[in-house]
Amino acid sequence: MLEVKGLRKVYRSGNREVEALRDLTFTVDNGELVCLVGPSGCGKTTLLRCVSGLLDPTAGDVRVDGKPVDGPPPGMAVVFQEYGRSLFPWMSVRDNVELPLKQKGVGRARRRQLVEQSLDAVGLTGTASAYPWQLSGGMQQRVAIARAVAYEPQTLLMDEPFAAVDAQTRADLEDLVRELWKRLGVTILFVTHDIDESVYLGQRVVMLSTSPTVVQEELAIDLPDQRDQLTTRADPRFIQLRTRVYEQIQAAKRNAVH
Amino acid sequence: MNVVKRILLAVALPLILFAGWYLLSAGSESFYSPPLEKILVAFGDTWSLDRLRADVAPSLLRLFAGYLLAALIGIGAGVAIGMNRRLRATVEPVLEFFRAIPPPVLVPVIMLFAGIGDAMKVIVIVFGCIWPILLNTVEGVRAVDGVVLETARSYGVNGVARITKVILPSAGPQIAAGLRQALSIAIILMVISEMFAASNGLGFTIVQFQRSFAIPEMWSGIILLGLLGFVLSLLFRLAERRALRWYEGLRAAQRQS
Numbered sequence: 001m002l003e004v005k006g007l008r009k010v011y012r013s014g015n016r017e018v019e020a021l022r023d024l025t026f027t028v029d030n031g032e033l034v035c036l037v038g039p040s041g042c043g044k045t046t047l048l049r050c051v052s053g054l055l056d057p058t059a060g061d062v063r064v065d066g067k068p069v070d071g072p073p074p075g076m077a078v079v080f081q082e083y084g085r086s087l088f089p090w091m092s093v094r095d096n097v098e099l100p101l102k103q104k105g106v107g108r109a110r111r112r113q114l115v116e117q118s119l120d121a122v123g124l125t126g127t128a129s130a131y132p133w134q135l136s137g138g139m140q141q142r143v144a145i146a147r148a149v150a151y152e153p154q155t156l157l158m159d160e161p162f163a164a165v166d167a168q169t170r171a172d173l174e175d176l177v178r179e180l181w182k183r184l185g186v187t188i189l190f191v192t193h194d195i196d197e198s199v200y201l202g203q204r205v206v207m208l209s210t211s212p213t214v215v216q217e218e219l220a221i222d223l224p225d226q227r228d229q230l231t232t233r234a235d236p237r238f239i240q241l242r243t244r245v246y247e248q249i250q251a252a253k254r255n256a257v258h
Numbered sequence: 259m260n261v262v263k264r265i266l267l268a269v270a271l272p273l274i275l276f277a278g279w280y281l282l283s284a285g286s287e288s289f290y291s292p293p294l295e296k297i298l299v300a301f302g303d304t305w306s307l308d309r310l311r312a313d314v315a316p317s318l319l320r321l322f323a324g325y326l327l328a329a330l331i332g333i334g335a336g337v338a339i340g341m342n343r344r345l346r347a348t349v350e351p352v353l354e355f356f357r358a359i360p361p362p363v364l365v366p367v368i369m370l371f372a373g374i375g376d377a378m379k380v381i382v383i384v385f386g387c388i389w390p391i392l393l394n395t396v397e398g399v400r401a402v403d404g405v406v407l408e409t410a411r412s413y414g415v416n417g418v419a420r421i422t423k424v425i426l427p428s429a430g431p432q433i434a435a436g437l438r439q440a441l442s443i444a445i446i447l448m449v450i451s452e453m454f455a456a457s458n459g460l461g462f463t464i465v466q467f468q469r470s471f472a473i474p475e476m477w478s479g480i481i482l483l484g485l486l487g488f489v490l491s492l493l494f495r496l497a498e499r500r501a502l503r504w505y506e507g508l509r510a511a512q513r514q515s
Contacts, residue, residue: 085405100413
């Protein structure tokens with residue numbers, strides 16, 4: 001279980017203080033897929049960096065299965081938004097996926113198996129020896145997902161992973177995430193600014209306010225488990241839910257203006 | 259462009275210059291600038307295998323020793339300085355000062371400490387060519403993308419692997435730029451250190467020829483030096499292209515998008 005309790009982050013530079021996160025509390029159960037959505041500039045990335053142990057919070061804490069996070073936890077993998085910068089261009093696709101496994105001390109045969117399986121799982125069979133920059137943006141993000149999957153995490157954090165790919169690729173990748181989540185049983189925390197995406201993907205959507213950020217509302221997504229780009233998005237319930245999320249985000253923005 | 263055309267373009271100008279020199283100097287009566295024909299004959303006579311072994315080999319050995327040492331120290335220290343902000347703030351002004359000293363000035367000083375043997379020459383080469391390597395490495399390490407570093411951290415790529423698999427390759431293009439500059443400095447210092455005090459070596463031999471008025475031989479030595487520098491930089495470029503193939507590809511890909 002992933003618990004975020006009373007999380008606060010204040011950036012200091014000289015005399016200026018910027019309060020990015022004010023007070024965030026939410027939990028993600030094991031095996032759950034939760035989307036975090038908020039207006040742009042609401043500190044989503046700061047939150048994710050605190051959760052992944054890359055950034056120390058000013059107050060509050062993050063726990064994974066009861067253990068406080070004070071550095072990147074071993075059972076957690078992150079898919080960053082900037083796939084072009086997060087994949088190492090000096091390594092082939094295979095080496096990119098394999099390096100974290102080597103660091104974890106996974107044996108050679110098992111490594112090879114994991115690399116192959118995860119590349120198959122994201123639909124990149126046969127690209128192992130290519131360099132990331134030889135692939136399209138969508139394929140690069142698939143490599144980043146394969147790297148995360150091969151790491152065999154209990155928790156997968158995704159930071160606006162599809163913000164930089166085109167709409168059709170994005171739909172494919174959304175379905176890929178749902179499929180992998182179901183197959184692997186991982187816990188996923190998916191950060192996005194795209195309201196439709198959050199409703200389409202999540203079992204639950206946590207809406208954030210504008211910065212300084214608090215949790216605006218949580219909403220259970222009671223859509224059928226089997227989702228499909230055509231029927232789900234045309235489902236009246238989907239439209240109700242997305243309207244609800246949209247209203248909350250708008251309300252959050254209005255509150256910020258006053 | 260096909261390969262033949264590229265090679266033709268590359269060698270055209272040197273050939274023209276050589277031909278020009280040959281023709282213009284053909285009837286030269288001047289003692290100091292003899293006809294190229296005479297120089298070429300002297301070249302063949304002078305640079306026999308024995309001579310190459312006795313004079314060129316020691317020069318090259320000192321060059322490689324100094325250059326490799328400078329590369330090791332420069333890259334090692336550069337990584338440490340580039341990764342540590344406080345260390346960088348402390349040592350950077352000093353580095354700039356040392357870099358500003360023209361290395362030949364130090365030859366007499368280093369001679370006082372290290373004598374006139376091979377050690378002195380290697381030290382001169384190290385001292386002269388370490389700066390571009392060091393400073394470029396520092397810059398390259400500093401410029402490593404934050405997302406790259408965070409990715410490495412979140413996937414547990416720490417310690418030695420963080421340096422060898424992430425930081426060094428990422429800084430590679432800039433380190434290579436430093437190494438390239440350093441190579442030409444190393445060649446210059448190899449010659450200069452041998453001109454001051456030596457009993458063998460290319461620089462020593464050329465000065466010997468000049469002092470004994472063996473002018474065509476002197477010129478042939480200079481040509482040999484030029485060829486040597488050319489071959490070394492060619493070898494360097496080949497190695498660089500191999501090591502940084504990913505970088506060329508990445509840049510080409512970025513230009514397209």
